[in-house]
Amino acid sequence: MAGMPRVFVTRKIPAAGLQRLQAGAAVTVWPGELPPPPDILRAQVAGCTGLLSLVTDRVDEALLDAAGPQLRVVSQMAVGVDNIDLDACTARGVPVGHTPGVLTETTADLAWALLLAAARRVVDGERFVRSGNWKTFDPLHMLGLDVHGATLGCVGFGRIGQAVARRAHGFGMRVLYAQPRALAAAEAGAARHVPLATLLRESDFITLHTPLNPQTRHLIGTPQFELMKRSAVLINTARGPIVDPQALYAALHAGQIAHAALDVTDPEPILMDSPLLQLENLTITPHVGSATLQTRDRMAVLAAENMLAGLAGARMPHCANPQVYATV
Ligand code: DGY
Secondary structure, X not given: OOOOOEEEEOOOOOHHHHHHHHOOOEEEEOOXXXXXXXXXXXXXHOOOOEEEEOOOOOEOHHHHHHHOOOOOEEEEOOOOOOOEOHHHHHHOOOOEEOOXXXXXXXXXHHHHHHHXXXXXXXXXXXXXXXXXXXXXXXXXXXXXXXXXXOEXXXXXXXXXXXXXXXHHHOOOOEEEEEOOOOOOHHHHOOOXXXXXXXXXXXXXXXXXXXXXXXXXXXXXXXXXXXXXXXXXXXXXXXXXXXXXXXXXXXXXXXXXXXXXXXXXXXXXXXXXOOHHXXXXXXXXXXXXXXXXXXXXXXXXXXXXXXXXXHHOOOOOOOEOOOOXXXXX
């Protein structure tokens, strides 16, 4: 331990990653079930050389100031880094690690789980059976939507959007995608690049896969819901604030769209008095897109590897602010 760089880890993480980290750093792990409150996080990180963060931790100027000038690395166990002020880290020469790639397929699986659950009313059916209401086969009951042959619209077509689209081919779906840049045919496969408005008008299932940034905050709001089919299903496994929650409530309540299936919300966690939770046509899970045993292990190991590389002054395997290497 003596002489090893001090690293604060903001939550218990899988042992595979923790052990890797402990081989090269003196590690303190926050033991709570909930994230450390900001003042405690500031106190814990003071004097540390590394911070291993999660999406629930705000890493901003105030935290970097509290950490002190010896902080050399932030390594986040997530692909998304919208909780981190990347510019502030870059300005201080602090590389920020993240974990792309290892969670792509797992998150795509969850998007599909939500899509299928919403289309085929899996959660409704479960509630119906458990509450003792299943009396007979009913030709008019629990009618959902066909997935096969439908049109899937991917808003954002990076790694996860493409992985969701690959699965759609097995269902014989037509796939559209919207993002500023059209991909080369080899990457896009059979998916067609269209303007967002076209995607919203033509898709039966709309799935969100953009990062959260000032351009994508409330990308889906009232004008966008108005373009969607009344039978449309919206799936969000990306970040809650990409969807305007009030507009979502209004659209679901008025039957402007058929259903929403959310793994992420704004705020997060969703407040228990949110009107969204009163709606039958909402399916919701608690931000578990990457939550499989194998993937969380891979994320923890990659976060540890990013951290150790950063502590050694080497280039991280996956850095979210690579421009930092030009400034140090
Ligand atoms: C991510 O990686 O960004 C997820 O939201 C958490 O796994």
